[in-house]
Amino acid sequence: MTDQSDEGLTIAPDYVATMFDLRGRVAAVTGGGSGLGAAISIGYAQAGVTVVILDVDAEGAEATRAIIAEQGGQAEVMTLDVTDKAAVDAVADRIVASHDRVDILVNSAGSAFRSPAEDFPEDRFDFIVDLNLKGTYLCCQAFGRKMLAQGKGSIINLGSIGSFIGYPLASAYLASKGGVLGVTRGLALEWRDRGVRVNAIGPTLMDSPLTRQAAQRTSLTADFIKARMLRPRLGLPRELIGAAIFLASDASDLVTGHTLMCDDGYLTA
Ligand SMILES: NC(=O)c1ccc[n+]([C@@H]2O[C@H](COP(=O)([O-])OP(=O)(O)OC[C@H]3O[C@@H](n4cnc5c(N)ncnc54)[C@H](O)[C@@H]3O)[C@@H](O)[C@H]2O)c1
Secondary structure, three states, X not given: OHHHHHHHOOOOOOHHHHOOOOOOOEEEEEOOOOHHHHHHHHHHHHOOOEEEEEEOOHHHHHHHHHHHHHOOOEEEEEEOOOOOHHHHHHHHHHHHHHHOOOOEEEEOOOOOOOOOHHHOOHHHHHHHHHHHHHHHHHHHHHHHHHHHHHOOEEEEEEOOHHHOOOXXXXXXXXXXXXXXXXXXXXXXXXXXXXXXXXXXXXXXXXXXXXXHHXXXXXXXXXXXXXXXXXXXXXXXXXXXXHHHHHHHOHHHOOOOOOEEEEOOOHHHO
């Protein structure tokens, strides 16, 4: 006991100065072509990370890459459909072949579909669960294997307030986001003593293309969520960058299986 606390108090003079340092690391960000994934990609690049933007939308991914390049950061684009296991495995291979390692994976590829549960189209249910849950799982698997081989890595999944609470017309999305936290906890436990941490970020309703696109079908879901906000304010994609840096960095070495809510206190009320 005494020995342990002595060890815990051995703190190098630059410990705090370097604990958030991500310079030279390599990150793969799915869904990096839009919204939250784009913001996190830009934030990582500003922190000196080489970012590989993985998105099915090549144009969106290229737009994120261009912003990063303009700011003097390092980024490249690889077109990827995260529901295609062979393609996911191949992209993980390619990244490690060209960069020697992959330190960070952010799973931000995702979508939503609004429908009353009693009429929810089966193909839309499959599409949302395949993309949000299985796509996340396949990427965790492929990149997790690389990180296990390195003995170090940090995976960050995108949960949601909908991982914990219900809202109308979103049964497939809620199922997928509950599942994402199950996967996060399960993999964190399996990999905890092999250097690979798996966490999630849980945003409130965000001002992003996904939110706007889902509202085109019906605003009922967003109105329901907004009516319960502690203050009427959507999150901004850039407001997740701090959480993404913390969970990727050595500052969170003891944090795994956790969901860091970035919800403006939504779940506290
Ligand atoms: N917007 C919100 O309010 C909110 C809140 C909580 C959680 N989230 C989650 O955050 C994540 C990102 O949401 P967003 O608002 O940035 O959405 P977005 O629509 O702005 O971006 C999602 C990106 O994923 C990409 N994508 C879609 N299908 C793909 C596939 N099969 N393979 C690879 N890429 C694919 C899209 O092309 C797009 O670039 C999602 O998982 C979402 O569920 C969003």
